[in-house]
Amino acid sequence: MSRLETVCVSPAELVEFRGAWEQLVENALVPNVFYEPWMLLPAIEHLREDRNLHFLLVHGPGAPNGARKLWGLFPLQVQTRCLHLPLRTLAFWQHRYCYLTAPLIERHHAGEVLDAFWRWFETNPLGCRILDTNYLLADGPFHASWADFLIGRCTLVLNEFPRGFQTRAASYESYIETQLSKKRQHSLSRGRRHLEQLGSLVSRQIESANDLELWVEQFLQLESSGWKGRQHTALASRPEDARYFRELTRAALGEGRATLLSLELNGHPIAMKHILIADDGTFDFKIAYDEDYSKYSPGLLLELDHLRIFHSSAQTKWIDSGASARHPLFDLVSNERRVIRRALISDGSRRGDFYVSALPLVRWLKHKLARPSPALAKVGAAA
Amino acid sequence: MSVQTEIRIGAPLSIARRDVSVQLVTASELAPHVDAWQRLADNALVPNIFYEPWMVLPAIAALENTGQLRFLLVFDAACQDLWGFFPLEIQSRCLHLPIRNLALWQHRYCYLTSPLLDAAHARETLNAFWRWLELNPLNAHLLDTNWLLADGPFHALWTDFALGRTSLMLNDFPRAFYQPDRALPSYIAQSLSRKSAKRFEHRQRLLTHLGSVEYRTASTHDEADVWVEDFLKLETAGWKGGKGGRAFATYNPDAEYFRAVTKEAFRRGRAMLVSLTLDGKPIAMRHTLLAGRGAFAFRTAYDESYARFSPGTLLELEVMRQAYEHPAVEWMDSCAAPRHAHWNRFYRERRLVRRSLFSCGSQTGDFLVSTLPLLRWAGKLIAPNKTPEYLQISTKKGD
Numbered sequence: 044m045s046r047l048e049t050v051c052v053s054p055a056e057l058v059e060f061r062g063a064w065e066q067l068v069e070n071a072l073v074p075n076v077f078y079e080p081w082m083l084l085p086a087i088e089h090l091r092e093d094r095n096l097h098f099l100l101v102h103g104p105g106a107p108n109g110a111r112k113l114w115g116l117f118p119l120q121v122q123t124r125c126l127h128l129p130l131r132t133l134a135f136w137q138h139r140y141c142y143l144t145a146p147l148i149e150r151h152h153a154g155e156v157l158d159a160f161w162r163w164f165e166t167n168p169l170g171c172r173i174l175d176t177n178y179l180l181a182d183g184p185f186h187a188s189w190a191d192f193l194i195g196r197c198t199l200v201l202n203e204f205p206r207g208f209q210t211r212a213a214s215y216e217s218y219i220e221t222q223l224s225k226k227r228q229h230s231l232s233r234g235r236r237h238l239e240q241l242g243s244l245v246s247r248q249i250e251s252a253n254d255l256e257l258w259v260e261q262f263l264q265l266e267s268s269g270w271k272g273r274q275h276t277a278l279a280s281r282p283e284d285a286r287y288f289r290e291l292t293r294a295a296l297g298e299g300r301a302t303l304l305s306l307e308l309n310g311h312p313i314a315m316k317h318i319l320i321a322d323d324g325t326f327d328f329k330i331a332y333d334e335d336y337s338k339y340s341p342g343l344l345l346e347l348d349h350l351r352i353f354h355s356s357a358q359t360k361w362i363d364s365g366a367s368a369r370h371p372l373f374d375l376v377s378n379e380r381r382v383i384r385r386a387l388i389s390d391g392s393r394r395g396d397f398y399v400s401a402l403p404l405v406r407w408l409k410h411k412l413a414r415p416s417p418a419l420a421k422v423g424a425a426a
Numbered sequence: 427m428s429v430q431t432e433i434r435i436g437a438p439l440s441i442a443r444r445d446v447s448v449q450l451v452t453a454s455e456l457a458p459h460v461d462a463w464q465r466l467a468d469n470a471l472v473p474n475i476f477y478e479p480w481m482v483l484p485a486i487a488a489l490e491n492t493g494q495l496r497f498l499l500v501f502d503a504a505c506q507d508l509w510g511f512f513p514l515e516i517q518s519r520c521l522h523l524p525i526r527n528l529a530l531w532q533h534r535y536c537y538l539t540s541p542l543l544d545a546a547h548a549r550e551t552l553n554a555f556w557r558w559l560e561l562n563p564l565n566a567h568l569l570d571t572n573w574l575l576a577d578g579p580f581h582a583l584w585t586d587f588a589l590g591r592t593s594l595m596l597n598d599f600p601r602a603f604y605q606p607d608r609a610l611p612s613y614i615a616q617s618l619s620r621k622s623a624k625r626f627e628h629r630q631r632l633l634t635h636l637g638s639v640e641y642r643t644a645s646t647h648d649e650a651d652v653w654v655e656d657f658l659k660l661e662t663a664g665w666k667g668g669k670g671g672r673a674f675a676t677y678n679p680d681a682e683y684f685r686a687v688t689k690e691a692f693r694r695g696r697a698m699l700v701s702l703t704l705d706g707k708p709i710a711m712r713h714t715l716l717a718g719r720g721a722f723a724f725r726t727a728y729d730e731s732y733a734r735f736s737p738g739t740l741l742e743l744e745v746m747r748q749a750y751e752h753p754a755v756e757w758m759d760s761c762a763a764p765r766h767a768h769w770n771r772f773y774r775e776r777r778l779v780r781r782s783l784f785s786c787g788s789q790t791g792d793f794l795v796s797t798l799p800l801l802r803w804a805g806k807l808i809a810p811n812k813t814p815e816y817l818q819i820s821t822k823k824g825d
Binding site: 158161162165182184186187188190191192193194195196197198199200202203204205368369379380381382391393396397399400401402403404406407410 | 439577579581582583585586588589590592593594595597598599600764765775776778792793795796797798799800802803806807813816817818819820821822
């Protein structure tokens with residue numbers, strides 16, 4: 044058990060481990076693009092709101108020459124409040140543009156790494172008795188290993204939802220045939236025909252760095268012209284987010300890790316999609332469309348283009364939509380689901396167990412006193 | 427930074443606008459539906475052998491407390507096709523407290539409680555179930571899922587309906603599951619070092635010195651009948667027949683249940699009855715049930731006086747081989763307890779099984795489910811260490 048070594052480092056010290064970290068990414072149990080160095084380092088630079096980031100590194104046993112391999116990386120954030128109560132929790136770090144918080148774990152030593160993580164957490168020097176998993180993967184081999192360590196621990200599942208996930212069918216045509224109703228297929232081809240009558244409709248994929256800058260600026264503009272801009276949640280709504288997006292996309296394209304698509308009408312993009320590549324799969328990162336054309340479903344038309352590319356590329360086996368719960372577009376086009384679960388887990392101390400056990404009642408009281416939220420009212424069986 | 431317990435939900439549940447009708451029946455009223463029920467089991471989203479008619483009906487006949495059973499049947503609007511089958515038990519206690527609740531029925535020999543949902547109409551069926559549960563006439567405010575499947579297509583669907591409901595996860599454990607993705611020798615080589623493989627070969631050789639060793643599979647009805655009686659005897663002779671164990675034969679109705687189920691399963695070609703024999707006498711036996719493209723390891727027994735030859739493991743390797751070569755079997759569920767050392771070693775995949783309590787959506791239900799964790803915490807203060815060893819936290823067992 045003690046042959047593994049855990050060390051908690053600050054963001055500044057993390058850069059030293061980049062080489063080992065990249066190696067770990069290649070051998071990870073489940074790929075998580077959001078925790079890869081080229082995505083995480085710019086996020087640390089642009090998106091961290093405070094000084095509470097820590098990175099737990101789990102190293103394998105020492106070789107005869109003393110060298111240890113990096114087997115696990117857990118990006119962590121100390122939070123001082125939980126359910127509006129002053130409870131210190133340690134969270135798997137999830138910044139605004141991170142859709143998955145599965146830590147990086149060497150695939151042949153998952154059990155040992157998780158064991159080391161929990162042993163460290165049980166006596167962690169950060170004073171946190173509760174772990175907040177944020178958007179952790181709750182299926183596949185990762186979850187099977189993870190759940191084994193949760194047996195007997197006080198756990199509160201805050202939410203758990205199936206997220207759109209796409210796997211390859213025999214062909215693009217058969218995928219569409221089984222996934223979309225005849226009616227939907229007709230309305231989509233009608234939409235495409237209408238658009239073609241309005242001008243020249245071109246589906247483009249950015250390949251060279253020359254076109255990159257223009258694509259990125261167009262994306263920022265397109266996104267902020269829509270509802271995200273009005274709600275101030277577009278990338279361009281905060282200068283640091285826009286900087287993060289530019290830097291990230293440049294790095295990703297340079298490493299061959301991004302697919303940038305657009306659907307253009309007379310040279311102007313009416314739908315755009317930013318996709319990140321990780322191992323044998325991809326993550327949908329950002330989408331935007333021109334609301335003036337929404338009656339022709341440009342976003343969905345671009346989805347179909349993406350599915351066509353997906354079926355023609357040999358190395359991509361799956362797409363994680365990264366979408367929110369019950370997303371109308373992605374639930375429609377996805378043939379499968381992956382389950383995402385956010386849970387609070389006690390470290391096993393009496394105090395941690397008490398907090399996690401008392402929180403449901405606190406939440407109940409809060410709901411009882413507050414007016415029911417409209418989002419929650421929609422939950423439950425259809426009326 | 428505060429924890430958001432509510433997440434943004436894009437849309438309400440999308441359910442095709444098709445009407446369904448539900449019917450709640452008691453055990454004695456099930457008979458007219460048996461054919462439709464079997465058809466449903468054959469077309470289920472995920473197979474659950476324990477809820478098929480030929481396994482449920484003998485259980486009702488043999489086991490006690492069946493007066494508290496209700497069966498929720500979900501039909502299409504015309505009451506023609508059966509789309510959903512939910513066996514429910516009215517329980518008067520929940521976590522040792524006098525709280526009335528409905529549970530997905532789990533009797534002693536039931537290792538999975540996933541309801542049967544028609545694969546083509548699973549969403550409508552589950553929706554009908556929750557709508558019924560929210561207004562259920564049995565005055566239950568809680569649903570106890572017992573050992574529900576927590577992965578694959580069933581779980582993705584189930585979580586969609588569970589979104590936003592007040593629930594308490596009681597336990598969630600990975601169970602040994604066998605779904606080889608490579609040739610069998612290299613699959614086994616992963617779990618068995620060359621040294622241990624040699625050791626098992628050696629033990630098999632030692633056995634052959636004692637007499638003639640054979641792997642037998644029952645292939646006729648007579649052989650199956652003999653197999654069952656042999657199994658009952660072998661199981662009773664072992665630790666399950668002693669104090670704290672529960673062999674089928676220690677209690678007559680259970681033995682009857684086992685006979686009835688095996689007979690019926692064998693008649694339907696759904697049972698794989700394998701034994702390892704020494705001079706014709708079984709020293710390890712394994713009862714496997716087949717369902718759709720999968721199999722369930724139902725019961726195992728071995729002769730403890732031969733324990734040093736590991737007859738159980740030798741037989742297990744044989745069963746794994748037979749399952750691998752069986753054209754219809756793609757996977758095998760071990761039905762094993764959490765952290766079962768033996769099964770977890772040989773079956774390298776996992777399927778998640780989870781027990782949760784759900785509020786039916788009423789104020790009372792939400793309150794109860796929210797209060798139970800605190801009561802459980804207090805209970806542990808008063809009576810610590812009641813958790814079975816295999817359910818204790820793995821990093822706290824000492825180094």
